[in-house]
Amino acid sequence: MSDLIQSVRGMNDCLPEVTDTWQAFESIVRDWLRRYGYREMRTPILEHTGLFKRAIGEVTDIVEKEMYTFVDELNGESLALRPEGTASSVRAVIQHNLLYDGGKRLWYSGPMFRHERPQKGRYRQFHQVGVEALGFAGPDTDAELIVMCADLWRELGIAPTLQINTLGDIESRHRHRAKLIAYFEAHQDALDEEAKRRLYSNPLRILDSKNPAMQALNDAAPKLMDELDEAALAHFSALQAILRDNGIAFEINPRLVRGLDYYNRTVFEWVTDQLGAQGTVCAGGRYDGLIEQLGGKPAPAAGFAMGIERLLSLMETGSVTLATPAPDAYIVHAGEAAQAFAWQAASALRGAGLAAVLHCGGGSFKSQMKKADASRARYALIIGDDEAAAQQVTLKPLRDTAEQTRVELTLAIKYLQQ
Ligand code: ATP
Ligand code: MG
Secondary structure, three states, rough: OOOOOOOOHHHHHOOOOHHHHHHHHHHHHHHHHHHHOOOOOOOOOOOEEEHHHHHHHOOOOHHHOOOOHHHHOOOEEEEEOOOOOHHHHHHHHHHHOOHHHHHHEEEEEEEEOOOOEEEEOOOOOEEEEEEEEEEEOHHHHHHHHHHHHHHHHHHHHOOOOEEEEOOOOHHHHHHHHHHHHHHHHHOOHHHOOOHHHOOOOOOHHHHOOOOOHHHHHHHHHOOHHOOOOOHHHHHHHHHHHHHHOOOOOOOOOOOOOOOHHHOOEEEEEOOOOOOOOOOOEEEEEEOOHHHHHHOOOOOOEEEEEEEEEHHHHHHHHHOOOOOOOEEEOEEEEOHHHHHHHHHHHHHHHHHOOOEEEOOOOOOOOOHHHHHHHHOOOOOOEEHHHHHHHHHHHEEEOOOOOOOOOOEEEEHHHHHOOO
16 A cells, blocks of 8 residues: 555545536636626646746745746756746737737636645645736726626625725835835844845735734835825725725725735735635736736736635535536346347437436346435436336436336436426
8 A cells, every 4th residue: 555656745636526516616607707708718737937937026935935847858948837827818818919909808717736835725736717807907897807706706605805905006116115125124133034035025025924923013014005196096996986886895905915926006805714824715906017027018907816725615614505417317227128228218318418327237126226326316217128118217216205107218308308
């Protein structure tokens, strides 16, 4: 047993039971995005390491210590497993000139990879659904992104709370940055190692610290809010007005700065206190500079990403279950003529759009019925040589106490379709 190969730490198998739930979740999500006019885009899981360095920033947790990078031995290129989806989406949009005729509403989903310490709600391979509204500058787009999330939460039966903030524009961030550096320089002794390292490279990120010993210092730090210019403030209040109009409750959290460098103006997070330290289920905002930063023609952009594992566990804590599919019928058959007719019956059921599991491997009637029960099928469709001769089947309900009936195959199909 000792040389049994197991899955990589922090990377999970999704077994059939769980996958049923994921599929139900995914189909709700797909339909929700369709109703908002967003279209799916699929990009490779591997990208050039430089893409993430340039998009996310060199001095970020992700790029500094969480990214899976390796050198492609065949050509010496440094590649990375994508840690998030925005950089790839923007890369693809630039590469294929998707914004040539105006803004685009896009979404993606799939596995992301970060070398973090695995714990509940934090994995090394995890899954996101992400939404990008590219080419739209106004606060109405920020509001749409938030309102559509609220819509999805309602549908999923969960109620995370919304925190919003504004990071202002680049000039106000520069003013704020200078004041922050001066402030932290004046309190050198109170800084932890991480803060010292980030003091000149990315002082804003010090405010994002999870170290309790840094809280008091951070609370008293110069506020970006005091540096914001008219345009950014107007954008922020227009966003709030639309949210209020649409009955979306929110809390302004001036400490919300987000882990990634590319945000400006609006940032938001949907948080819950039900999942311990891993309480952010969805995070996003505006990143007007990113497209240009990655070499595209300047265009505004906003988006968000949600963590599927965290959303599903939030649903679990609330005992929300999604309807998952089970076979319509498990076909039990005994006898030679019965077997031939069972194959025909299975084919007819499937042709009619029903899910039919045909028993394989023979065995007694009793043992086949046990398998039928275990399959979670709604009905056992029983065929003996008698039935086969009459081109009939016996339908036995497995999920309730209704009587079994013997009918023509075509009738049975009609019955199962109801
Ligand atoms: P955190 O502060 O929890 O590390 P983050 O700011 O790094 O989150 P984002 O990069 O904004 O996260 O990713 C968006 C969402 O993806 C998060 O809100 C979360 O729901 C999910 N997520 C991020 N990292 C992980 C992970 N390692 N495992 C599971 N879900 C994750
Ligand atoms: Mg993180």
